[in-house]
Structure formats: C-alpha cells, structure tokens
Amino acid sequence: MGLSGNTDPARIASRVAQVYLPTLLIQAAMLAVLWTVLYRSRARFAEIGFARKDITLSNIISAIIFFIGAWGLMVIIKGSIERSGYLPEADFYRLLPANAFEAGIWAILSVGAAFSEELIFRGFVITRIQLIVGRFWVGAVCGSLAFSLGHLYQGTVGVFLTFLYGLLFSGLFAARKTVFPCVVAHFLQDIIVLGTLFVRP
Numbered sequence: 001m002g003l004s005g006n007t008d009p010a011r012i013a014s015r016v017a018q019v020y021l022p023t024l025l026i027q028a029a030m031l032a033v034l035w036t037v038l039y040r041s042r043a044r045f046a047e048i049g050f051a052r053k054d055i056t057l058s059n060i061i062s063a064i065i066f067f068i069g070a071w072g073l074m075v076i077i078k079g080s081i082e083r084s085g086y087l088p089e090a091d092f093y094r095l096l097p098a099n100a101f102e103a104g105i106w107a108i109l110s111v112g113a114a115f116s117e118e119l120i121f122r123g124f125v126i127t128r129i130q131l132i133v134g135r136f137w138v139g140a141v142c143g144s145l146a147f148s149l150g151h152l153y154q155g156t157v158g159v160f161l162t163f164l165y166g167l168l169f170s171g172l173f174a175a176r177k178t179v180f181p182c183v184v185a186h187f188l189q190d191i192i193v194l195g196t197l198f199v200r201p
Contacts, residue, residue, distance in 0.1 A: 012094065019095060020105045027112035034120055048123035054178035062176055063184035070168045071189065074161060081157055095153075096193055103194050110190035114183045121147040122169055123179040140170035165189070 121143040129139030144166025
C-alpha cells in the first residue's frame with residue numbers, strides 16, 4: 001500500500017491525520033480519474049479485467065493461494081536482505097496502526113489500496129499498453145515500476161520488493177484473465193500487517 005502525507009516517522013504526530021487520511025483521498029482521486037477516463041473513452045471496467053462475473057469462489061481461492069506463495073517468497077527475500085545487516089522496514093513500523101481506531105482506518109485503506117492500485121497498475125496500465133504495443137510484459141513492467149515508485153517511503157529495498165510484487169500480481173492477472181484475484185491478494189497483503197500490533201518490536 002502506498003502511503004501519503006509526511007511519512008518521515010520522526011515527524012508524525014498523528015498517523016490518521018498526516019498519513020492515513022491523505023492516502024484515502026489519493027486513493028479516491030485515483031479511482032475517480034480512472035472512472036472518468038473510462039467513461040470519457042466509452043470503455044467499461046470489464047475491458048480492464050474487472051467484471052461482475054469475475055467475482056467467483058475460484059478467483060478468491062486463487063488469490064489466497066497466490067498470496068501465501070508470494071508472501072512466503074517475500075519473507076525469504078527480506079530475510080536474506082536483513083541477514084546482510086540492512087533492515088528495510090525498521091522505520092516503516094512507526095507508520096503502522098498502534099490502536100484499534102487506527103487499525104480500523106488501516107482496514108479501510110487496505111480495501112482502497114487493493115481496488116485503486118490493482119485496477120490502475122494492473123488492469124488499466126497493462127491492458128492499455130498491450131493495446132498499443134501488443135505485448136503483455138511491457139505493460140506488466142511499466143505498471144510494476146509505477147506501482148513500486150508509490151512506495152519510495154520504504155526506501156530502495158522497499159521499492160525493489162514492491163516492483164517484484166507488482167510483477168507477481170501481473171502474472172496472477174495474466175493467469176486468471178481478471179484483476180479481481182489481484183484485488184483480493186493485495187488486500188490480504190496489506191491487512192496482514194495488522195498482526196504487527198501484537199508482534200511489533
């Protein structure tokens with residue numbers, strides 16, 4: 001999930017006011033722009049891989065299986081990086097919710113991020129670039145790069161890991177021919193960090 005606002009952990013007095021609410025506004029703006037572009041071009045959400053028929057148990061199960069595999073892969077990669085002495089998320093923990101109210105806002109953010117980022121960086125970017133150049137992988141790389149740059153607050157390693165995650169999400173989109181399982185997996189990836197409320201150092 002890309003977070004907005006003043007995300008220098010040392011300067012945050014209120015996560016809700018300085019980070020979470022600005023992020024919600026950006027997510028809403030992203031969805032509004034997407035809807036406007038689709039409406040003005042007389043396109044439908046189904047054309048970017050999101051249709052009502054895609055909301056199936058099979059796609060939900062695929063998302064869960066994908067999430068478990070992708071999360072496991074990221075844990076292995078992060079572990080290797082941390083063993084080198086670099087802690088890529090040390091400051092990021094200070095941006096995470098610290099109480100039930102913040103956790104509730106985070107859950108809403110997780111839903112917003114899942115829809116806005118997957119519909120735009122997977123559904124829209126990949127399908128529109130594929131229409132222009134005829135290659136899925138070009139859109140997957142461009143969408144993953146744009147997706148990762150929204151995570152600059154996590155540092156170089158965070159951007160790199162998010163880029164890899166974006167490529168994995170693109171593969172799921174290609175395999176299932178719909179962005180819906182990407183939305184579900186993205187939500188799971190963001191919401192699981194609420195577990196840090198109990199295990200945070």
